[in-house]
Amino acid sequence: MLLFGLYFPQRWRFDVYAPWFKWIFVAPAGLLALWDIAGDALRSVNYPAAQRLVPYIPAVGTASLVVALLTPCIFFIALQDKFRDQSLAPDDRRRLRLLYLGCTAALSPLFLLTLFSLAVHRRMPGDQDDLLLAISLLAVLLFPLTMAYVLVVQRAMDVRMVIRQGLQYALAQGGVRVFQIFLIIGVSLLAVNSMDNHTSRPQKMTLMAVGLVAILRVRQAGEKARAWVDKRFFREAYNAEQILSELSEQVRTILDTRALLDTVTRKLSESLHVDREAVMLRDGGWFRPALAEGYAPPLELALPADSDAVEPLRRSREPVAPEPGGPLAPLDAQLLLPLASKKELLGFIALGPKKSGEPYSPSDTQLLRTVAAQTGLALENSRLSEAIAAETAQREMLSREIEIAREVQQRLFPQTMPEIAEMSYAGHCRPARGVGGDYYDFLELPNGCLGIAIGDVSGKGIPAALLMASLQASVRGQSYSRGNDVAGLMANVNRLVYDASPSNRYATFFYAQFVPATRRMIYVNGGHNPPMVLRGAETIRLETGGPPVGLFRPAQYEQAEVQLDPGDLLVLFTDGISEAENPAHDEWGEEALEASARKCDGASPSEAIERIMRNADEFAAGAPQHDDMTLVVGLVR
Numbered sequence: 001m002l003l004f005g006l007y008f009p010q011r012w013r014f015d016v017y018a019p020w021f022k023w024i025f026v027a028p029a030g031l032l033a034l035w036d037i038a039g040d041a042l043r044s045v046n047y048p049a050a051q052r053l054v055p056y057i058p059a060v061g062t063a064s065l066v067v068a069l070l071t072p073c074i075f076f077i078a079l080q081d082k083f084r085d086q087s088l089a090p091d092d093r094r095r096l097r098l099l100y101l102g103c104t105a106a107l108s109p110l111f112l113l114t115l116f117s118l119a120v121h122r123r124m125p126g127d128q129d130d131l132l133l134a135i136s137l138l139a140v141l142l143f144p145l146t147m148a149y150v151l152v153v154q155r156a157m158d159v160r161m162v163i164r165q166g167l168q169y170a171l172a173q174g175g176v177r178v179f180q181i182f183l184i185i186g187v188s189l190l191a192v193n194s195m196d197n198h199t200s201r202p203q204k205m206t207l208m209a210v211g212l213v214a215i216l217r218v219r220q221a222g223e224k225a226r227a228w229v230d231k232r233f234f235r236e237a238y239n240a241e242q243i244l245s246e247l248s249e250q251v252r253t254i255l256d257t258r259a260l261l262d263t264v265t266r267k268l269s270e271s272l273h274v275d276r277e278a279v280m281l282r283d284g285g286w287f288r289p290a291l292a293e294g295y296a297p298p299l300e301l302a303l304p305a306d307s308d309a310v311e312p313l314r315r316s317r318e319p320v321a322p323e324p325g326g327p328l329a330p331l332d333a334q335l336l337l338p339l340a341s342k343k344e345l346l347g348f349i350a351l352g353p354k355k356s357g358e359p360y361s362p363s364d365t366q367l368l369r370t371v372a373a374q375t376g377l378a379l380e381n382s383r384l385s386e387a388i389a390a391e392t393a394q395r396e397m398l399s400r401e402i403e404i405a406r407e408v409q410q411r412l413f414p415q416t417m418p419e420i421a422e423m424s425y426a427g428h429c430r431p432a433r434g435v436g437g438d439y440y441d442f443l444e445l446p447n448g449c450l451g452i453a454i455g456d457v458s459g460k461g462i463p464a465a466l467l468m469a470s471l472q473a474s475v476r477g478q479s480y481s482r483g484n485d486v487a488g489l490m491a492n493v494n495r496l497v498y499d500a501s502p503s504n505r506y507a508t509f510f511y512a513q514f515v516p517a518t519r520r521m522i523y524v525n526g527g528h529n530p531p532m533v534l535r536g537a538e539t540i541r542l543e544t545g546g547p548p549v550g551l552f553r554p555a556q557y558e559q560a561e562v563q564l565d566p567g568d569l570l571v572l573f574t575d576g577i578s579e580a581e582n583p584a585h586d587e588w589g590e591e592a593l594e595a596s597a598r599k600c601d602g603a604s605p606s607e608a609i610e611r612i613m614r615n616a617d618e619f620a621a622g623a624p625q626h627d628d629m630t631l632v633v634g635l636v637r
Helices: 001-008 013-017 023-045 047-083 090-120 127-140 142-153 159-194 201-232 240-251 257-272 308-317 362-412 459-480 486-502 588-599 605-620
Strands: 278-281 287-291 335-340 347-352 423-430 438-444 450-457 506-513 518-528 532-535 537-541 558-562 569-573 629-636
Touching: 001 047, 001 588, 013 047, 047 090, 047 506, 090 142, 090 605, 127 142, 159 362, 201 240, 201 308, 240 257, 240 362, 257 278, 257 287, 257 362, 278 450, 308 335, 308 347, 308 486, 347 362, 423 438, 423 450, 423 605, 438 459, 438 629, 450 459, 450 558, 450 569, 459 486, 459 506, 486 506, 532 588, 569 588, 588 605, 605 629
Parallel strands: none
Antiparallel strands: 278 287, 278 347, 335 347, 423 629, 438 450, 450 506, 506 518, 518 558, 532 537, 532 569, 569 629
């Protein structure tokens, strides 16, 4: 009972931490058993001599009682602790519950009766307790019945295999040990009998040495014989259902391919006692070793994915025995297990011969078929998880890079605002993505003028942002050397952008120079949405210019002038503002933009930008922003 409680259905965790603890009970029980055997043998040979042991019987009886009471307690404590283990498989938990309840019902009456008799009568149950003792002993019959039900009906272990292999192994190993013991005794007696009084000291020493050498030789021969027997009658002490249950529980939670393969191969090695295992996984158009145990490293083997050697695995998806020789000969495999998903053969496991030398039985093949199917599904899940993890990491890296690009792009927008007494102004850009292709700028020019720029690069995202940075660099480089030749500046910017960008990339662009002394503004519109000058009820559109920059290498631009008066409101925008859409895909429009700007009379440029953007968002009503939104507002004073 004690040993069964320690090792069924798995080893007690306390015994793992303190393996010496069980010997506190096993050793006394073994000594008491030897005492009983020796006493019975002595009484049958020399009864008067056996009477000399009578004074020691009470002490031995007390020790036997203590052991008999404590060992069942350890049995129940171990079962109860295992039942609380959350990692226990459901089938093992069910069997453990049946065993615990059945043994409790079987042994509790006798245990309680014994405690009662010791406490009240200070003796074991006797004639005065005949009825209770009879009932208690009848209840004990539930114990073997419960054990038989759990082991046989509930299939806690393969009883037929255990009996067959266990008896075979025990008889073979025990026979070798008994034969070895008799040989050692015989050699010892022969050496002792040869040393009579007529034997000289040197002869005695020689006989003792010969006897010692003979004993050592017998021992060595016995070890070799036991090793041979161990190999010939190796115990395949595994339980197919338990292994499958444990393996299925483990592989469902393993997402790392290496850990998955290690778990599966280790479990197969423990259960089938296989020295050599190799896992071949598909890598492109080849099967290559992903794990190899028992081979001289490194195992260098590359098998084409369309090889005839794996065609039976691909076709049948069943364990097969490899053909002798051929490309798989370096694996020295006796059985191949396919690792397959629903669509393809992911790889296979090559199992070498068993330590016992026995072939793989049909029950082995059935077990391995299920294990291979589970492993194939788990391997597919592992690969999908690794792909998702790699994609997630790639997205996180890309998001971080976009965040850095956004921070860099924000630095490209004006960080300082040149102060012009004749105009207050502000600008704002809200990209549709992390980065965008809209551009605006305020330039403090050498002639005391204020450069105002706004642009919209074709496309979105990183490519548009790169062209936007190129456009900004070109504008800033040209604006400091062209003076009032705004048309010439635009032509040079067009050529620079054309040379630095693909043929399908261009930008609508508006550039103006505001002369504070005269409040005159010189501008060129390169295909951009015409900015508006709101003067009372009048609206002036700034349309003069030419084609978008970067669209044609040779391009002609015409500049124009507009006289601004105090109170005029200058509104520059990209089509992301005017073409903002609501959920019904209706556009806000330039007329709504103009109306919203007129309602900002008296507000500062930054306040006007905030109001106009808010009105555009209210119209969109939560619809996703599909384009970059840029707005520049200037108030002439």
